[in-house]
Amino acid sequence: MLKWLDPDRDAAATKYEAIRRRLTMIFEARGCAEAEDLADETINRVASRLGALGEYRGEPARYFYGVANKVHLEYIRRASSTRAKSEPEAVVSDEFKHRFVCLERCLEKLPPQNRDLILKYYQQEKRGNLEARKVLAEQMGIHANALRIRAQRIRVSLQNCVSKCLKQQDSLISE
Helix, strand or coil: CHHHHCCCHHHHHHHHHHHHHHHHHHHHHCCCCCHHHHHHHHHHHHHHCHHHHHHCCCCHHHHHHHHHHHHHHHHHHHHHHHHHHHCCHHHHHHHHHHHHHHHHHHHHHCCHHHHHHHHHHCCCCCCCHHHHHHHHHHHHCCCHHHHHHHHHHHHHHHHHHHHHHHHHHHHHHHC
8 A cells, every 4th residue: 555655665654644644633523433443444445445446546645535435424324323223213303403403503603604605515415516516616716625625614613513502402401
């Protein structure tokens, strides 16, 4: 795998460490409790596919991040199915309602332009979102990557706000 990352062994080791660190940060930012394990799982999957990657053209780190997205989706599915099996349905739906109420409150707190951007960014179905996001970036007069960065920052602030809101609700309920 190191040869695939870079012909120079030291440069390859540096890239590997940077990719692993970035993967861990991505999973942590997404709220995964097992961020390091998920980063390792991503690296293991890429390593197992190295034979098929011989024709891959592009920055290897991007390939890792693509695999990380799949690993994250699987993590979410596992977590939600485990939670659904271990908790009564009413508790799951109550938790969903609390999250939704908190999300609505946090969206209201955003500046109007940020609220509009994040809603438009996530508005489309999976199939159409890439094209819709390109159009949105063009409308805003920015590159698609700049749009992704803005959306990520808004999403992180929303996640923090929702977490605080849920903690406040939990403390009110337990009192």
